[in-house]
Amino acid sequence: MIQLQNVYKEYGGRPALVNINLSIGLGEFAFLVGPSGAGKSTLMRLLYREETPNRGTVMIGGINLTRLTNKQVPLLRRRLGIVFQDYKLLASKTVFENVAYILRALGVPENEVQRRVSSALCVVNLEDKSQDFPDELSGGEQQRVGIARAIVNGPPVLLADEPTGNLDPNTSLEIVQLLERISQRGTTVLISTHDQLIVNALRRRVISLSKGQIVSDVDSGLYELEAKS
Amino acid sequence: MRQLRILSRVFVETGIGLKRSGWSNWLVVSILAIALVIFGTILQFTMVLKEVVNSWGSQLEISAYLKDNCDPNKIAKVVSQIPDVQVVEIVPKDIAWQEMQTTFKVAAINNPLPNTLHIKVTSANSVEKVALRLKSISKIEHIRYPLKVARSINKFRQFLEIAGVVVTAALTFATLTVIGNTIHLVIQARQQEIEILSLMGVSPWYIKGPLILQGASYGMVASLAATLLILVMHFYVDPYVHSQLFAFMPFLPSDLNAFMLPTFIILLLLGVSVGASGGAWTSGKYIKI
Numbered sequence A: 001m002i003q004l005q006n007v008y009k010e011y012g013g014r015p016a017l018v019n020i021n022l023s024i025g026l027g028e029f030a031f032l033v034g035p036s037g038a039g040k041s042t043l044m045r046l047l048y049r050e051e052t053p054n055r056g057t058v059m060i061g062g063i064n065l066t067r068l069t070n071k072q073v074p075l076l077r078r079r080l081g082i083v084f085q086d087y088k089l090l091a092s093k094t095v096f097e098n099v100a101y102i103l104r105a106l107g108v109p110e111n112e113v114q115r116r117v118s119s120a121l122c123v124v125n126l127e128d129k130s131q132d133f134p135d136e137l138s139g140g141e142q143q144r145v146g147i148a149r150a151i152v153n154g155p156p157v158l159l160a161d162e163p164t165g166n167l168d169p170n171t172s173l174e175i176v177q178l179l180e181r182i183s184q185r186g187t188t189v190l191i192s193t194h195d196q197l198i199v200n201a202l203r204r205r206v207i208s209l210s211k212g213q214i215v216s217d218v219d220s221g222l223y224e225l226e227a228k229s
Numbered sequence B: 001m002r003q004l005r006i007l008s009r010v011f012v013e014t015g016i017g018l019k020r021s022g023w024s025n026w027l028v029v030s031i032l033a034i035a036l037v038i039f040g041t042i043l044q045f046t047m048v049l050k051e052v053v054n055s056w057g058s059q060l061e062i063s064a065y066l067k068d069n070c071d072p073n074k075i076a077k078v079v080s081q082i083p084d085v086q087v088v089e090i091v092p093k094d095i096a097w098q099e100m101q102t103t104f105k106v107a108a109i110n111n112p113l114p115n116t117l118h119i120k121v122t123s124a125n126s127v128e129k130v131a132l133r134l135k136s137i138s139k140i141e142h143i144r145y146p147l148k149v150a151r152s153i154n155k156f157r158q159f160l161e162i163a164g165v166v167v168t169a170a171l172t173f174a175t176l177t178v179i180g181n182t183i184h185l186v187i188q189a190r191q192q193e194i195e196i197l198s199l200m201g202v203s204p205w206y207i208k209g210p211l212i213l214q215g216a217s218y219g220m221v222a223s224l225a226a227t228l229l230i231l232v233m234h235f236y237v238d239p240y241v242h243s244q245l246f247a248f249m250p251f252l253p254s255d256l257n258a259f260m261l262p263t264f265i266i267l268l269l270l271g272v273s274v275g276a277s278g279g280a281w282t283s284g285k286y287i288k289i
C-alpha cells in the first residue's frame, strides 16, 4: 500500500532522510519511531505530499506521488486519513461540522453525510458531543474528533504524525487502541511517535528511524531507546 | 446533482465569510457604490449625448442667416436653384423677433436678429454639399445645421468617453485594492483553516470560490445601491432640466430615465466583475495550495 524506494530528502543541503526503502502492506499497522529530528515528520509529509523527495519514489495505493501534479494533490489527500499532533480542527465549527466538512465539500448528499458522520463519531465514541465546539473538549476528545474526520471518507490509508504527542499516557493508549481497531477494518495505519509506552503496549510492527535512516524494522517489536541499544 | 450540491455549499460558505467580515462589508460596498455612481453618471451623459447626436443630427434642415443689406426673397430664389434643395422658407427678422419676444421676456431693444432662410434638403448625404454651396453665397452671413452642431457634440462626447474610461480605470483600480485588502483580511483570519482544508483534500476551488463570490456579491449590492442613487438624482435633476434647459436645448431626449435599464445592467456587470476579479486576484495571490 505504501512504498518508498531510495528516497532522499534534504533541507538546504542538510539531509533529513537518506536512502529510505520501505514497504507497508494493505491493512497493516506500523509504528514509525525515532528520536526528535530523526525525520519522522518529514517522511509523513512525503506521504501526504506536503513535501516531495529530492530523489527516489513514493507510492501509495499504486499512485506515484513524485509524478503527481499540484492539481491532483487534493485527489490523493481524499484517499488518505491524516491525524495531527495538534488535531487541526476548525475552531469555528462544531464536532459534527468538522467531521462533515470534507463530505459536504465533495457534494455528498446530506442524508448520506448525516449517516457517515454519525457512524464515524460512533467509532470514536463521541456521538453525544457532536454539537460541541472543539475548545469545549479535552485533548483526547479533540484527537478523537480528528480521527473521526480522518476516517469519515473511508480512506484505505491512515497516517498519524505523533497523534498522542499532547496527551497523557492513559489517553494516549486509548487513542492508539482506537487506531488499531480502525486498522482491523482493513485500513493501513502508520503512526509516528516517540512514545515508548504505546509502542511497547501494542507490540506491532516498529520501524525505527535515526538521523534520517532506517536502523531497524521488526514485526511485533518494542521501541528501544537509542541510549539502550 | 453532485455539482449542484457542491455549488450550494460554496454559497453557504460565502454567506459564512460575509458574516465574518462584518462592518468591513459595508465599507467595501460604499466605496464600490460611489465609484459606480460616478461611472454611471458619466455613462448616462454619454448616452444622452449620443441620442441627441443620432436623432437631432439627422434632421435635414439648414438655417442660413442673411446679411442685413439684402433682399431675402432674391436669395431664397438663388438657394432654391441649388441641387437637392427641396423647400426654402423665409423667416423675416421681424416675425422671428416677435416670436422670441412672446416666448421669452426680452428687453425692449432693437431687433438684433437677421433675416433667416430655413432650407430643407432631400437627403442626409446632401446636407454638407448644400451647406458648402450656401457658404459661397456672399449675402449669407452664417449657416447652421444640426449635423454641424452634432459634430461638436460628438467631439465633446468622445472626450467624455475617454474621460469616462480614465476615471473608470482609476476607480476600478482603487476599488480592486479595497476589495483585495478586505479579502486578504479574510484569508489571514482563515489561514489555519485554509491549511487544514487543503490537508483534508478540499479542492482549491472550493476554498477560493466563496472568496470570489464574496467579491462578486459586493459588486452586486454596490451596483444596486448605485442605480438607486442615480435614480434619486434623476428625481431631482430631471424637473430642472425640463423647466430650465429645454428651451435652449430642445434636442434633449424628453425621457431622461430611458437609459436607466442599460445603465443598471452595465453597472451590475462592471460591479460584479470588478468584485469577483478582486476576490480571484487576492485569493490567487495569498492562497498557495
Ligand SMILES: Nc1ncnc2c1ncn2[C@@H]1O[C@H](COP(=O)(O)OP(=O)(O)OP(=O)(O)O)[C@@H](O)[C@H]1O
Binding pocket: A011, A012, A015, A016, A034, A035, A036, A037, A038, A039, A040, A041, A042, A043, A194
Ligand atoms: N521545513 C524544514 N526546513 C528545514 N529543515 C527542516 C524542515 N523540516 C524538518 N527539517 C529538518 O529535518 C530533520 C528531520 O525533522 P523532522 O521534523 O522530520 O523530525 P521528527 O523525527 O519529526 O522530529 P520530532 O520527533 O521532534 O517531531 C531535522 O533536522 C529538521 O531540522
Ligand SMILES: [Mg+2]
Binding pocket: A040, A041, A042, A162
Ligand atoms: Mg515530528
